[in-house]
């Protein structure tokens with residue numbers, strides 16, 4: 001009998017601090033939180049499988065603040 005070990009990542013959920021587990025799916029197993037049922041996106045899942053934990057917020061590239069400021073100024077100019 002062929003049984004695959006199920007993966008668990010304790011207290012790895014970014015939303016609630018709950019335990020993540022790999023839900024068995026024939027085509028593509030997905031990782032989900034046991035407590036809040038939050039499902040990881042592809043990138044998060046990849047990171048988790050490599051490092052065994054979720055990425056820290058500062059490791060996610062920050063949005064370009066300059067571009068946002070520019071757009072805001074342009075909008076304000078139109079209104080004024």
Ligand SMILES: [Zn+2]
Nearest residue numbers: 013016033036
């Ligand atoms: Zn959770």
